[in-house]
Amino acid sequence: MDYPIWNLALGGGVLIGIVAITHVLVSHFAIGGGLAIAIIETLAVRRRDPALRALAKRSSLMLILVSTVFGAISGVGIWVTIGLVQPAATSALIHNYVWGWAAEWGFFILEVVTALLYYATWDKVRPRTHLVIIWLYFFAAFMSLVIIQGILSFMLTPGNWLESHSFWAGFFNPSYVPGLVLRTGICLFLAGAYLTLAALRESDAAARLRMVRLLAVFQVTGALLAYGGYRWWEHALPGSVQAIFLGAKALLPALASTRHLVLWALAFYLLLALYALASPRWHRWPSAVAALLAAFVFFGGYERLREGARKPFVIRDYMFSNGVLVSEIGALNQRGILSKAGWVQLGGDGSAEAKGRAVFRAQCASCHTLDGYLSIRKLVAPVDPDMLRGILTTLREEGNEYSSAGYVHQGHIATEKLDYPLMPPLVGTDAEVDALASYLLSLKPSNVAEVSHAK
Amino acid sequence: MQSNLIPALDPAPLPGPQWLFHVLWVVTFLIHLTFVNTVLGGSLLAALAGFTRSGRREIQTTFVEINSWAISLAITFGIAPLLFMQVLFGRFFYTATILVAWAWLGMLVVLTVAYYLNYVAKFRLRAGKGAAGVLVVEALGFLAIAAIQVTVNLLHLQPARWEQVAANSMAALSDPTFVPRFLHFVLAAVAMAGALLAWVAVRRAGNGGEPAALGGMARFGVRAALIATLLQLVDGFWLLLALPEGVLRALMRGGPVTMVPLGLGILAGVLLLLVLAQISDPLAQPAKVRRVAELIIGAMVFMVLTRHQLRDIYLAPSRGDEHVAVAPQWGVLAMFLVVFVVCVGLTIYAVVRAVKDRPGPGEQAA
Numbered sequence: 001m002d003y004p005i006w007n008l009a010l011g012g013g014v015l016i017g018i019v020a021i022t023h024v025l026v027s028h029f030a031i032g033g034g035l036a037i038a039i040i041e042t043l044a045v046r047r048r049d050p051a052l053r054a055l056a057k058r059s060s061l062m063l064i065l066v067s068t069v070f071g072a073i074s075g076v077g078i079w080v081t082i083g084l085v086q087p088a089a090t091s092a093l094i095h096n097y098v099w100g101w102a103a104e105w106g107f108f109i110l111e112v113v114t115a116l117l118y119y120a121t122w123d124k125v126r127p128r129t130h131l132v133i134i135w136l137y138f139f140a141a142f143m144s145l146v147i148i149q150g151i152l153s154f155m156l157t158p159g160n161w162l163e164s165h166s167f168w169a170g171f172f173n174p175s176y177v178p179g180l181v182l183r184t185g186i187c188l189f190l191a192g193a194y195l196t197l198a199a200l201r202e203s204d205a206a207a208r209l210r211m212v213r214l215l216a217v218f219q220v221t222g223a224l225l226a227y228g229g230y231r232w233w234e235h236a237l238p239g240s241v242q243a244i245f246l247g248a249k250a251l252l253p254a255l256a257s258t259r260h261l262v263l264w265a266l267a268f269y270l271l272l273a274l275y276a277l278a279s280p281r282w283h284r285w286p287s288a289v290a291a292l293l294a295a296f297v298f299f300g301g302y303e304r305l306r307e308g309a310r311k312p313f314v315i316r317d318y319m320f321s322n323g324v325l326v327s328e329i330g331a332l333n334q335r336g337i338l339s340k341a342g343w344v345q346l347g348g349d350g351s352a353e354a355k356g357r358a359v360f361r362a363q364c365a366s367c368h369t370l371d372g373y374l375s376i377r378k379l380v381a382p383v384d385p386d387m388l389r390g391i392l393t394t395l396r397e398e399g400n401e402y403s404s405a406g407y408v409h410q411g412h413i414a415t416e417k418l419d420y421p422l423m424p425p426l427v428g429t430d431a432e433v434d435a436l437a438s439y440l441l442s443l444k445p446s447n448v449a450e451v452s453h454a455k
Numbered sequence: 456m457q458s459n460l461i462p463a464l465d466p467a468p469l470p471g472p473q474w475l476f477h478v479l480w481v482v483t484f485l486i487h488l489t490f491v492n493t494v495l496g497g498s499l500l501a502a503l504a505g506f507t508r509s510g511r512r513e514i515q516t517t518f519v520e521i522n523s524w525a526i527s528l529a530i531t532f533g534i535a536p537l538l539f540m541q542v543l544f545g546r547f548f549y550t551a552t553i554l555v556a557w558a559w560l561g562m563l564v565v566l567t568v569a570y571y572l573n574y575v576a577k578f579r580l581r582a583g584k585g586a587a588g589v590l591v592v593e594a595l596g597f598l599a600i601a602a603i604q605v606t607v608n609l610l611h612l613q614p615a616r617w618e619q620v621a622a623n624s625m626a627a628l629s630d631p632t633f634v635p636r637f638l639h640f641v642l643a644a645v646a647m648a649g650a651l652l653a654w655v656a657v658r659r660a661g662n663g664g665e666p667a668a669l670g671g672m673a674r675f676g677v678r679a680a681l682i683a684t685l686l687q688l689v690d691g692f693w694l695l696l697a698l699p700e701g702v703l704r705a706l707m708r709g710g711p712v713t714m715v716p717l718g719l720g721i722l723a724g725v726l727l728l729l730v731l732a733q734i735s736d737p738l739a740q741p742a743k744v745r746r747v748a749e750l751i752i753g754a755m756v757f758m759v760l761t762r763h764q765l766r767d768i769y770l771a772p773s774r775g776d777e778h779v780a781v782a783p784q785w786g787v788l789a790m791f792l793v794v795f796v797v798c799v800g801l802t803i804y805a806v807v808r809a810v811k812d813r814p815g816p817g818e819q820a821a
Contacts, residue, residue: 002462130821342459
């Protein structure tokens, strides 16, 4: 809220989701694909199998185009997007984890250079050197995941970092290892599903069967690891998040539905993988494409779940999605939200409506747009003035629960006990809340029509 | 400007001493810039190669092959300076990017397209087809990225312009130093890519390459570097004089700290021009071609230092009351250094092994 707000009809969170899900798909494939290609080429050398060698070779161009081109750019894309949409949170993460990211960058240098070398040295170096290069690639790519998982999981379960602010306490947080197991499984099953498509292009039937069966091992192992990791990860989440996942809150059916979708997609994927293992001859394009789609649904759904589970925070129990810190609720109720939100007041004429709009932009605009994603105009349309004031009063009182730690359970704020568990509390002075109420009521269609008519 | 538009300092302390972040930022930025110059200048020269009489295909192929590595490395080495810069100046940087958000985000789309076009050109040239049109579009893409980078850079230095740009984002381009700074960037890239091209031609000629085509390639490179450096000297003074009066005065009155890097940078540019002017047949003057490359690297080092000092001067009024808390994470910093050294070591090992290892007689290749 200290920063200018980028008005995006699509919604900033949706944009982050699109860029992030695209990137994680690519980056996890780059890791699993690296391992799969390393194993395939190792077997090709040991068995003197030209068909396996050809599979590794034709998959390596895809690895380059995906890993070093799209993966690298979409990785920077996440930085760009979160900096635009959540600058305060990005700054908080950078200040705590810059050395972690810098270490990951070291692995990334090794990953990019070995990926390029691997592709460039086909038919040029001895097989042993080629294998050293691809195994180095996999090592670097996996170590990137080992580091980045610490930072990603910190945002959802910061653990003892909340008290100590220690790098390692936040890094090795409760969901770190479960998430790492889950993501390792995802790497394997994404690679298995994609490379199966490449293997199906093999014209020699016997060779094709060997490849499909080998890749099915990847798929089954990946799916089982992902399932175990997912269950463990869910178990490591704060009780309040688990309660929402399990559908305790009638108001929030979306996360529970996504969870069902995720688990069913994984079960479907596992079935297809077992089918490929048992009957590689019959595993052809339709079932292979279906497996890849199921893998995408599981992974995309899981990422959506992870993002959703963090709400209303961007860093759980520390910073809300609108940039307000849990620790500053009391002070902002005294001083007013506009005391630290200069940008939202630009262009205002000092009127009550301008003040209300500024409060809206400071606290609500990180999620709600006027007419686009989570349109506030649509949301207030059916609400009468008394009801609106009731909602705002409740949201404001919930701020007191946060700051007084009234709903703390097992060290976490038990958001499921709140009436609006996915929304940050409303902070600010009484006058600001009144101004916000007036502004929101002015957006109701009848009022807009009256104003237009009066003009 | 409203005084409260500059976001507050992040409440978290810096996880290391400020000087260390500055050093890491400058060093990693230099490496990044070397690859960026290669990519930008290389793509421009590859596009312009269509107008040469001899060595056209060699020039295009050389840059397309180099760029398929250099673009990746430019992105990879861009991550570190971006990280360290955000630690020190995040509140200025984020604000500037949000003010031109669509352009900043669009830069990634342009980068993706330009990168894939480089692969399109690479495969077309390998197949014996033409790629002139593809190369022109690729070069335009990288020029657009350079313009966006310069815009954000200038904007983050000048909070006084933020309110104006918030009202009209096109005002982001209205800074008097925008054009000379953009040209400074582009001309430096062309000079470096030209020198690189000449150096590659000299190396290939030494390894028994075809002299006629390599001669054309080397002459094209030297000519491009010469013209770019000549224009750079004019543009450099334009840029200096276009600086806001207070900034220029602070730079000039900074004593040896600011004047030595600036003076040495200008001196390297003048020497570069003199050496380039002496090269009539690059293949016969390999020592001079190598000297050109050394002078360009030298000029780049000093100009990056000056650029860094200019940032401090620009932002000094906005950071007057800044009290930065520092709580170094020494253990994690040590981990980073160990990881970095190990990874760079393994990278060098892999490159050396890939370059030197060749199958013996009767042995199969991978």
